[in-house]
Amino acid sequence: MKTNTTLTLTEAAKMTGRSRSTIWKAIDKGELGDCKDERGKIAIEPACLFKVFPPIAEKTQNETTGEQIETPKKTEKTVSELLEMVADLRVKLAEMDTARVKAEAERDAEKRLMAEMEKRILLLQHIGGIAETPTEGRRGFWSMFSRKGAA
Helix, strand or coil, X not given: CXXXXXXXXXXXXXXXXXXXXXXXXXXXXXXXXXXXXXXXXXXXXXXXXXXXXXXXXXXXXXXXXXXXXEEECCHHHHHHHHHHHHXXXXXXXXXXXXXXXXXXXXXXXXXXHHHHHHHHHHHHHHHCCCCCCCCCCCCCCHHHHCCCCCC
């Protein structure tokens, strides 16, 4: 029978970050001592387990909700890594913002150029330099297959 101070194979695996088979092999080799209760079921003593496999996280209880919270052991390293990542992301964001502003400026310049070209084309048409191409004599692709279009 499992007591409050013993762990199942799955619980031991979760608390150490190892697989169930790794814990089972350690039990078979006798590294964890006697790990069976009076009924023959696995009941691992945490003290024996943590001598062989260190725990990956401490469990603390949230005072407001009562739920279990895992706290990493290397908090300061984790915080410094996160701060470094935030700084890198800020640099990338600034680069992307600069590229966006540049792309918008290029787009606006192209719009102005297109508007100027449109004005010049209209001016040339108005002066009479360019005439509209007649479409009356043109035939479409599918008209080749109809009797009306064949001439």
